[in-house]
Amino acid sequence: MNPAIDRTILVDRLAFDDRAYILSSKDSPGGRGINTSRVLHSFGASTLAILPAGGGRGTRFEQFLDDCGFPVTTVPIENDIRLNLTITDRHGLTIKLNEIGPQLDPMEVAAIEVAVEARLGETSWLTLCGSLPPGVPSSFYARLIERARSRGVPTLLDTDGDAFAQGVEAGPTLVSPNKQEAERLLNTVLLTRSQSVAAAKRIHALGAQSVVLSLGSRGAIGVGPSGDLWEAIPPRIDAISPIGAGDAMAAAVLWAHSNGNAFSDALRWGVAAGTASAQLPGMSFATLEQTRSIHDEVDLRPIGA
Numbered sequence: 001m002n003p004a005i006d007r008t009i010l011v012d013r014l015a016f017d018d019r020a021y022i023l024s025s026k027d028s029p030g031g032r033g034i035n036t037s038r039v040l041h042s043f044g045a046s047t048l049a050i051l052p053a054g055g056g057r058g059t060r061f062e063q064f065l066d067d068c069g070f071p072v073t074t075v076p077i078e079n080d081i082r083l084n085l086t087i088t089d090r091h092g093l094t095i096k097l098n099e100i101g102p103q104l105d106p107m108e109v110a111a112i113e114v115a116v117e118a119r120l121g122e123t124s125w126l127t128l129c130g131s132l133p134p135g136v137p138s139s140f141y142a143r144l145i146e147r148a149r150s151r152g153v154p155t156l157l158d159t160d161g162d163a164f165a166q167g168v169e170a171g172p173t174l175v176s177p178n179k180q181e182a183e184r185l186l187n188t189v190l191l192t193r194s195q196s197v198a199a200a201k202r203i204h205a206l207g208a209q210s211v212v213l214s215l216g217s218r219g220a221i222g223v224g225p226s227g228d229l230w231e232a233i234p235p236r237i238d239a240i241s242p243i244g245a246g247d248a249m250a251a252a253v254l255w256a257h258s259n260g261n262a263f264s265d266a267l268r269w270g271v272a273a274g275t276a277s278a279q280l281p282g283m284s285f286a287t288l289e290q291t292r293s294i295h296d297e298v299d300l301r302p303i304g305a
Helices: 032-042 055-065 106-117 140-150 161-169 179-186 193-206 245-258 263-278 288-295
Strands: 004-011 022-030 049-053 072-076 082-089 094-097 126-129 155-158 210-214 220-223 229-233 299-303
Touching: 004 055, 022 032, 022 055, 032 049, 032 126, 032 245, 049 055, 049 106, 055 072, 072 106, 106 140, 126 140, 126 245, 140 155, 140 161, 155 161, 155 245, 161 179, 161 193, 179 193, 179 210, 193 210, 193 220, 193 229, 210 245, 210 263, 220 263, 229 263, 245 263, 263 288, 263 299
Parallel strands: 004 082, 049 072, 126 155
Antiparallel strands: 004 022, 082 094, 210 220, 220 229, 229 299
16 A cells, blocks of 8 residues: 555665765665565465555566566556665665555545455455555555455555554454564564463454464464464574565565465564565575475474463
C-alpha cells in the first residue's frame, strides 16, 4: 500500500557528529509488498504485486519494475510515492529513514480495494504488507482480511501501528511482526526470551491464527494454528546489511506454507531466508539456494507451554 523508491547509500563510516563520505548510491523499487514478491518470485512462486503509483517517482518506480520478472498491477494516484533512505557503512551500522507516503483520496483507496478483490478468486494467498499512507483508514487491511476469508483465501499481515492492531483482530491466517512492532502493539518492552514467547502468545490470542515474531539475530518465536510454540535460532553469521531480512523471512514462511510444509518447518525456512539475506550487501535478498544452505543449520526447538 505504500511503495517507495529505496535509495541505499554506502558510506565509509557512520559516527555521531562527524562527516561520512559516500562510496556508492543505488535506487531500487521497494516497500514490503514489492520485497515479498521479489523473494517469492526468486523462490519460483507465482506472485502478483498490486500497488498505487503516482507522480514522477511513480513513473520511475514502474520503470524499475519492468525488469522484475513478475506481474504488477498499478493503481494510478495523483501524488508522488515516497523516497526511503538507507544509509549503511562498511561495518554494517545502518540508519533507515522512511517518508510517510502520499496522501490518497477516498476514490483512490476504493480503486485499490477493487483491484485486490478482482483477484481474490484466482489466488492462493493474499499478503497485506507495509504501512498505510495518509488518507487510508487504519481498518483497510482488516476489511480485506474479512473479504478474503469470505472467499476462502488465507492472509498474511505484515504491518505496524493501528493497521496491525485492527488487522490482528480480523483474524488473519499469519502475522509476522518484528520485535519493535510487537512492542508497539502490546505496549510493552521485550527484553528476554520469556517476554518474547509471552508476546507471541498474546498476539495469537488477539486473533491471529499463526504468529511469527522476528527477533533479528536471535531468530524467531512461532505460534502455530493449534497453539504449538516453536523457537528457531539461526547460526552465527557476519551480518552485512540486516535491512530487508524481515521481508525475506515473511516471504519464505509464506512460500513454505504454500508448499504444504508444517508450520515449524516454515518457521525454519523463514529464519534461514532472513539470515542468508543479512549476509548480503545493501537491499539484497537471498536466493533459494542461499537459503537452503542455511536451512539445516537453523536450530528448531519446541517450546513447552
